[in-house]
Amino acid sequence: MRLPPEPPFDPEAIPTDAVVSRGGRDLRLTWANGEEAVLPAETLRLRCRCAWCTRDRLQDRFPVTFEAIAVTKIDSLGGYAVNLGFSDGHARGIFPWVYLRDLARETAEERTPQAA
Ligand SMILES: [Zn+2]
Numbered sequence: 001m002r003l004p005p006e007p008p009f010d011p012e013a014i015p016t017d018a019v020v021s022r023g024g025r026d027l028r029l030t031w032a033n034g035e036e037a038v039l040p041a042e043t044l045r046l047r048c049r050c051a052w053c054t055r056d057r058l059q060d061r062f063p064v065t066f067e068a069i070a071v072t073k074i075d076s077l078g079g080y081a082v083n084l085g086f087s088d089g090h091a092r093g094i095f096p097w098v099y100l101r102d103l104a105r106e107t108a109e110e111r112t113p114q115a116a
Helices: 041-046 051-058 097-111
Strands: 017-021 026-030 036-040 071-077 081-086 093-096
Touching: 017 071, 026 041, 026 097, 036 041, 036 097, 041 081, 041 097, 081 097, 093 097
Parallel strands: none
Antiparallel strands: 017 026, 026 036, 071 081, 081 093
């Protein structure tokens, strides 16, 4: 059985460049439309949507911070998502590009609320 990837899928959410920088502390993304984002590893770790993290959140066992966390692995998954591994050993998170782009926009708004 073939399942479509995380509908609705927007091909424009796929970045032209995805680079782990600052020793894994940041994930830098660039899109074809000129949009750029720097996603801190901690933000990504905190927003992991895998079944384990989701369960821990429901059980109030999910950490509120991940100090000095770094991205240690980034693997493309079928073009629509990446699997990220973190320095705490957690590597189950699947991050669809659409989700990362939303997260990037959300983070950018928090940082610069005055920007258009
Ligand atoms: Zn997770």
